[in-house]
Amino acid sequence: xxxxxxxxxxxxxxxxxxxxxxxxxxxxxxxxxxxxxxxxxxxxxxxxxxxxxxxxxxxxxxxxxxxxxxxxxxxxxxxxxxxxxxxxxxxxxxxxxxxxxxxxxxxxxxxxxxxxxxxxxxxxxxxxxxxxxxxxxxxxxxxxxxxxxxxxxxxxxxxxxxxxxxxxxxxxxxxxxxxxxxxxxxxxxxxxxxxxxxxxxxxxxxxxxxxxxxxxxxxxxxxxxxxxxxxxxxxxxxxxxxxxxxxxxxxxxxxxxxxxxxxxxxxxxxxxxxxxxxxxx
Ligand code: PAF
Numbered sequence: 001x002x003x004x005x006x007x008x009x010x011x012x013x014x015x016x017x018x019x020x021x022x023x024x025x026x027x028x029x030x031x032x033x034x035x036x037x038x039x040x041x042x043x044x045x046x047x048x049x050x051x052x053x054x055x056x057x058x059x060x061x062x063x064x065x066x067x068x069x070x071x072x073x074x075x076x077x078x079x080x081x082x083x084x085x086x087x088x089x090x091x092x093x094x095x096x097x098x099x100x101x102x103x104x105x106x107x108x109x110x111x112x113x114x115x116x117x118x119x120x121x122x123x124x125x126x127x128x129x130x131x132x133x134x135x136x137x138x139x140x141x142x143x144x145x146x147x148x149x150x151x152x153x154x155x156x157x158x159x160x161x162x163x164x165x166x167x168x169x170x171x172x173x174x175x176x177x178x179x180x181x182x183x184x185x186x187x188x189x190x191x192x193x194x195x196x197x198x199x200x201x202x203x204x205x206x207x208x209x210x211x212x213x214x215x216x217x218x219x220x221x222x223x224x225x226x227x228x229x230x231x232x233x234x235x236x237x238x239x240x241x242x243x244x245x246x247x248x249x250x251x252x253x254x255x256x257x258x259x260x261x262x263x264x265x266x267x268x269x270x271x272x273x274x275x276x277x278x279x280x281x
Contacts, residue, residue: 001084003091007099007139010053010092014140023050027142027169028088029133032056033073033187037177039086041146044174046087048144053090054083055136060096061107062128073187092140099135108134110157110164116251117153118266118275121241126157133158137169145169150176150184152262152277156251176276178204184276191272199235200269203276206231206243210263214280219257221245228265241266241273248279 004010017023026045030038034056045052056079063069080091107127113119114126137145147155159171177185182204183197192200206228213227228243247254248262257263257280264277 001080001088001091003080003093005092005094005098007094007135010090011139011141013090014051014053014142017051018141018143021050024144025049025140025142026052027136027140027145028052028054029136029145029147030054030056030079031058031072031187032079033075033190034079034082035177035185035187037148037150037185039082040177041148041174042083042086042088044172045144045146048172049142051090052088053092053140053142054079054088055092055094056080056083057092057094057099057132059099059128059132061100061131062125064122064124067122068188068191073190092136099132107131108161108165110160113153113157113160113251117242117244117246117264119153121266126154129154130157130161134161134165134167137162137167142169144172146172146174148176149173149279150186150275150277152248152264152279153251156248159249182208184274186274188272188274192269196270196272199238200272200274202232202235202238202269203265203267203274206265207263207276207278211278211280214257214263219280221253221255221257224257224263228263232267237270239268241268 018025026049028041028045058072060069083091108130109127110130119126155173183200209227209231210224225243232240243265246262261280266275
């Protein structure tokens with residue numbers, strides 16, 4: 001497996017593989033600290049495409065000034081081993097200066113969507129995500145890019161961006177990977193103490209409750225949100241950021257769930273902000 005540090009190397013490799021060798025490219029953008037959730041994206045890309053590239057870049061522009069950019073786990077050697085074991089042919093691990101050259105002044109803002117859900121409490125977060133993913137997709141020109149459903153609002157922002165910029169990449173969304181007890185995998189789970197790890201199960205428990213209620217026929221937003229809030233009430237140390245029932249394309253709240261509606265939660269467990277969601281059937 002090769003490791004590229006520059007956009008020029010990535011672009012050159014991609015062009016040769018796609019044009020001369022007539023291959024297809026699957027791209028998995030990540031911030032590293034890879035876990036089984038990322039592994040599932042890499043495997044999905046390897047199953048669909050002849051070539052797989054994984055980017056590993058802790059993107060400074062998607063972190064707020066008081067967020068965890070400095071302490072975000074950076075584990076490049078282990079990440080490369082995991083990526084290769086699951087089918088990656090290339091890891092792209094650029095520096096900040098490579099992705100944001102001196103004087104960089106161009107950003108991608110997906111208006112409206114960027115201010116909803118996580119964008120409300122993480123101001124500027126989706127602008128940073130859209131900007132770096134646009135740069136990656138323009139550089140690599142992959143046939144498909146793979147993202148986890150866990151970041152469902154991010155998926156909505158990126159789908160809109162790809163459509164608006166007329167990029168040729170297809171966005172593929174892979175299911176949430178969970179621990180046996182239901183906790184959604186996240187690179188930030190390593191921040192949790194043992195007690196917080198137990199409390200964090202409140203997020204997936206609230207979603208199970210909501211899924212059961214919706215399956216029983218009550219699909220009203222206020223009933224579903226109230227049911228989730230009752231589950232959170234059992235863990236008063238957790239601070240809810242949002243509990244929302246939204247249209248997955250627009251991220252606008254809806255009054256009644258229909259098949260495909262997104263029910264999402266975000267909450268602070270100690271100092272760690274976690275997210276989780278379910279797409280109601
Ligand atoms: O989901 C992530 O890990 C990041 O937001 C992404 C898409 C790699 C952009 O930095």
